[in-house]
Amino acid sequence: QKEVEQNSGPLSVPEGAIASLNCTYSDRVSQSFFWYRQYSGKSPELIMSIYSNGDKEDGRFTAQLNKASQYVSLLIRDSQPSDSATYLCAVKNQGGKLIFGQGTELSVKP
Amino acid sequence: GAGVSQTPSNKVTEKGKYVELRCDPISGHTALYWYRQSLGQGPEFLIYFQGTGAADDSGLPNDRFFAVRPEGSVSTLKIQRTERGDSAVYLCASSLTPLIGELFFGEGSRLTVL
Numbered sequence: 001q002k003e004v005e006q007n008s009g010p011l012s013v014p015e016g017a018i019a020s021l022n023c024t025y026s027d028r029v030s031q032s033f034f035w036y037r038q039y040s041g042k043s044p045e046l047i048m049s050i051y052s053n054g055d056k057e058d059g060r061f062t063a064q065l066n067k068a069s070q071y072v073s074l075l076i077r078d079s080q081p082s083d084s085a086t087y088l089c090a091v092k093n094q095g096g097k098l099i100f101g102q103g104t105e106l107s108v109k110p
Numbered sequence: 111g112a113g114v115s116q117t118p119s120n121k122v123t124e125k126g127k128y129v130e131l132r133c134d135p136i137s138g139h140t141a142l143y144w145y146r147q148s149l150g151q152g153p154e155f156l157i158y159f160q161g162t163g164a165a166d167d168s169g170l171p172n173d174r175f176f177a178v179r180p181e182g183s184v185s186t187l188k189i190q191r192t193e194r195g196d197s198a199v200y201l202c203a204s205s206l207t208p209l210i211g212e213l214f215f216g217e218g219s220r221l222t223v224l
Binding site: 004006008034042043044045046049088095096097098099100101102103 | 141143145150151152153154155158160165166168201208209212213214215216217218
C-alpha cells in the first residue's frame with residue numbers, strides 16, 4: 001500500500017463547475033496535510049494546509065480532513081481554465097518527513 | 111535569497127559519471143528537503159536535513175546517492191556512477207522548521223544520464 005494515494009486522473013470539469021480531488025493516507029499518526037499545485041514544467045506550490053478534522057476554506061478552495069477515515073480532499077469552486085494543473089496531496093509524519101501522492105491531473109474546459 | 115535556488119538547472123552526463131546538484135534554501139529556513147520527480151509521478155522523498163544533520167535519509171535509493179549540508183544552509187546532492195534510471199528532475203525545498211509543514215520549492219535540476 002502506498003503511503004499517500006490519489007487517483008491519477010485526468011479529471012475533466014467544465015469551467016464554473018466544482019472540482020473534487022481526493023487523497024487517502026496510510027500512516028494513522030500523520031499530523032499535517034497539504035495540497036500543492038504543479039503546472040506543467042514547474043515546481044509544486046502550496047495552495048492549502050490543514051491540520052485538524054473538518055473543513056478549511058480559502059477563497060475558491062476548501063480542504064477537508066477526516067483523520068478517522070484517513071482521507072483528505074480538495075474542492076475547487078467555480079473552476080477556471082487557469083486551475084488546470086496537477087494537484088499533489090502531501091502528508092507529513094511526526095518525524096517531519098513529507099510524502100507526496102502521485103498527483104491528480106485536472107483539466108478545466110472553457 | 112528570496113527563494114530556493116538550485117544549480118545547475120540542467121545537467122546532461124554520461125552513464126558512470128559523478129554528479130553534484132546544489133541547493134541554496136531560503137535564508138533562515140532550518141529544514142531542507144530533496145525529492146526526485148519522474149514524468150507523470152509525484153515527488154519522491156529522498157532525504158531531509160534539520161540544520162546540518164540528516165534527520166531522515168530513508169528515501170535515498172542506494173549508496174550511490176549521498177547528500178550533505180555542512181554549515182546548515184547550502185546542501186549538495188551527490189550521485190556516483192550515474193545510471194540512466196537516475197534521469198529525473200531533482201527538487202529541493204526548504205521550510206522554516208520540519209514541524210511547520212509548508213515547503214517552498216526551487217525550480218529543480220533536470221538530470222539526464224545518457
